[in-house]
């Protein structure tokens with residue numbers, strides 16, 4: 146968990162060292178995007194996964210959000226070749242988007258930093274339309290990732306906020322928890 150947004154130096158170092166992580170390709174592949182999807186990457190960092198998605202969602206939109214302004218600056222500078230991409234500063238716990246904006250949302254290597262994970266998952270569900278897909282990718286394990294018991298908590302939290310068909314897969318030392326948005330909860 147981070148108590149403050151990443152500094153310019155930390156963002157710059159991360160963006161140099163991890164220009165296009167393989168796990169970004171994995172999460173985009175598992176998101177199974179179509180041309181018309183509206184995709185959101187939460188904690189997008191330098192935006193590598195958002196750019197991969199933008200190349201697929203030609204009739205839709207690929208959006209990245211990150212709470213570090215420095216990361217969003219880097220992501221924007223690297224994405225000037227795309228016209229269906231945008232980046233916003235904002236936190237997972239309070240996403241700056243209207244209800245039902247997206248058809249798919251994911252987060253990669255960011256979830257373990259979130260201050261309030263249950264709230265972040267509820268926000269993820271709020272910004273997805275009914276039937277929208279969500280994916281949480283982390284390293285498999287305790288260090289900068291999710292243990293099996295933490296993954297079980299994520300499953301329970303996702304089901305608690307209205308995701309169904311929640312499933313877990315492990316690929317290439319990554320763990321991915323996915324779910325599908327049920328119909329809107331009219332009581333909330």
Ligand SMILES: C[S@@+](CC[C@H](N)C(=O)[O-])C[C@H]1O[C@@H](n2cnc3c(N)ncnc32)[C@H](O)[C@@H]1O
Pocket residue numbers: 147150151159163166169187188189190191192193210211212213216235236237238252253254255258259260
């Ligand atoms: C390890 S980087 C991962 C970046 C990118 N997803 C990737 O896979 O390369 C973690 C990112 O999560 C962002 N982050 C951490 N906590 C966040 C929160 N609560 N809301 C939004 N972004 C957050 C950080 O600013 C950082 O850019």
